[in-house]
Amino acid sequence: MKIAVVLGTRPEIIKMAPIIDEIIQRGIDLTLIHTGQHYDKEMSDNFFRDLEIPAPNYNIRVGSGSHGKQTGLMMKGIEEVLMDEKPDIVLVQGDTNAVLAGALVASKLHIAVGHVEAGLRSFDMTMPEEINRMACDVTSTMYFIPTEESAINLLAEGYSRKNLFITGNTVVDACFRHLEIAKKRGFEEESLASLNIDNMDNILTLTMHRAENVDDKNRVSNIIGALKELKEMNIIFPIHPRTKKTLQDFGLFDELNDLSHVHIIKPVGYLDFLQLTSKSTLILTDSGGLQEEAITLNVPALTLRYNTERPETVTAGGNILVGSDKDAILENAEKILNDKEFADKMRNAPNPYGQGNSAKLTVDAIKDYYEKGLLNITAPEDIMTSFKRKMALIKEDMTVGDFEKKNNALIHMVFDGDKMRFPADDLNIKEMCVTYDEYE
Ligand code: UD1
Ligand code: UDP
Numbered sequence: 001m002k003i004a005v006v007l008g009t010r011p012e013i014i015k016m017a018p019i020i021d022e023i024i025q026r027g028i029d030l031t032l033i034h035t036g037q038h039y040d041k042e043m044s045d046n047f048f049r050d051l052e053i054p055a056p057n058y059n060i061r062v063g064s065g066s067h068g069k070q071t072g073l074m075m076k077g078i079e080e081v082l083m084d085e086k087p088d089i090v091l092v093q094g095d096t097n098a099v100l101a102g103a104l105v106a107s108k109l110h111i112a113v114g115h116v117e118a119g120l121r122s123f124d125m126t127m128p129e130e131i132n133r134m135a136c137d138v139t140s141t142m143y144f145i146p147t148e149e150s151a152i153n154l155l156a157e158g159y160s161r162k163n164l165f166i167t168g169n170t171v172v173d174a175c176f177r178h179l180e181i182a183k184k185r186g187f188e189e190e191s192l193a194s195l196n197i198d199n200m201d202n203i204l205t206l207t208m209h210r211a212e213n214v215d216d217k218n219r220v221s222n223i224i225g226a227l228k229e230l231k232e233m234n235i236i237f238p239i240h241p242r243t244k245k246t247l248q249d250f251g252l253f254d255e256l257n258d259l260s261h262v263h264i265i266k267p268v269g270y271l272d273f274l275q276l277t278s279k280s281t282l283i284l285t286d287s288g289g290l291q292e293e294a295i296t297l298n299v300p301a302l303t304l305r306y307n308t309e310r311p312e313t314v315t316a317g318g319n320i321l322v323g324s325d326k327d328a329i330l331e332n333a334e335k336i337l338n339d340k341e342f343a344d345k346m347r348n349a350p351n352p353y354g355q356g357n358s359a360k361l362t363v364d365a366i367k368d369y370y371e372k373g374l375l376n377i378t379a380p381e382d383i384m385t386s387f388k389r390k391m392a393l394i395k396e397d398m399t400v401g402d403f404e405k406k407n408n409a410l411i412h413m414v415f416d417g418d419k420m421r422f423p424a425d426d427l428n429i430k431e432m433c434v435t436y437d438e439y440e
Pocket of ligand 1: 009010011037038039040043064065095096097098128129209211240241242243245
């Protein structure tokens with residue numbers, strides 16, 4: 001079996017690292033393709049170093065540019081590699097342009113696509129990420145999904161439950177594996193050593209890079225307005241290159257940099273960043289990955305967005321959406337700082353993203369599909385049988401698997417009272433309502 005992994009940005013490197021490790025440890029052939037979307041040492045090479053992943057076999061070096069140009073160049077480059085390498089499956093992760101490019105190219109070459117971190121939805125089509133993740137899901141063969149809630153998003157869009165695997169999120173694997181290594185190593189990076197980081201009281205770790213925040217002068221000014229007033233916090237801001245550029249263009253960089261309680265530093269390597277976040281009193285962010293890491297590391301998060309494709313973190317109680325609303329940022333930050341009960345409740349929110357075995361579950365599922373021949377994408381030769389779409393209330397004790405066998409059916413949705421459930425094979429559906437396709 002040969003697996004190709006396409007990645008191109010900082011979060012993809014971090015979240016694919018545990019899967020890459022798992023592939024290598026099992027002796028499976030790996031082709032690693034870097035799109036080159038992130039190219040600064042601090043956004044790419046340092047993560048290969050910290051996470052100990054091999055250098056990519058190919059780097060397409062697309063660099064920065066408009067969405068069309070970047071995605072188009074990626075498609076051309078990835079297609080050439082896949083035609084040579086002929087992998088059994090191409091794995092893409094998350095919602096960047098690499099996901100869109102990799103999935104479109106592979107599926108048209110009739111190569112199976114595995115979408116890691118599938119099923120997330122912000123329901124906001126103005127986000128390039130929402131377009132990327134939805135377009136990728138249309139072309140994928142296997143879906144590796146962090147939570148039941150995200151799996152239900154895919155069921156609601158009509159995807160067959162058979163190809164959906166709830167694996168947790170590999171970010172938990174990455175956090176758990178590297179935090180211990182990081183603690184032993186201590187803060188060595190120049191960027192952090194220069195900060196008098198020994199005083200870890202009231203650390204607020206800030207990251208922001210979302211286009212809808214940092215490309216909007218009004219929103220970014222509101223956020224800076226709040227930061228100015230949070231004088232009792234020690235604000236550490238590893239700045240994303242996009243954000244540095246736009247703050248400079250808006251003439252806001254110096255104003256922020258001059259504040260004595262705000263430390264703007266270069267993006268930090270993963271080991272240092274994990275230590276920084278795990279010792280923080282509060283995380284203020286618009287990052288997707290950081291919302292997940294905050295709840296994994298038991299640190300309260302305030303998210304600088306009006307929606308999130310990680311709603312589990314909010315319902316679990318570890319994350320609050322504050323948008324770019326200055327008052328909401330200040331009010332919640334003050335509460336986390338001064339109201340111990342409130343802060344403890346956020347810290348103790350249960351982690352919805354699994355136990356840290358997501359990479360293992362993902363590679364297990366791929367191996368199983370490979371062995372059953374389910375990664376072979378060929379034109380159908382069976383005459384399509386007709387089926388009826390039906391609904392039933394189940395009276396007797398039976399599992400999803402039993403029902404499907406008995407009725408030659410495929411269950412789509414399960415309603416347990418007013419709660420939707422994922423139809424896992426072994427779910428007992430007595431007293432539940434199901435919708436299903438019945439085949440002749
Ligand atoms: C991309 C992803 C976003 C993800 C983020 C992770 C898309 C559509 N966006 O956003 O989903 O959350 O990565 O960080 O795929 N730049 C540099 N050096 C670099 C990379 C970028 O200076 O190594 C600057 C360039 O000015 C560039 C800007 O950052 O124009 C934006 O980079 P780009 O890769 O287009 O998008 P991100 O904002 O990084
Ligand atoms: N991160 C890091 N150093 C930094 C900032 C972030 O290692 O200086 C890590 C962080 O731990 C998380 C990932 O980068 O795992 C998030 O990446 P980013 O915010 O760029 O992208 P997103 O998750 O929003 O797509």
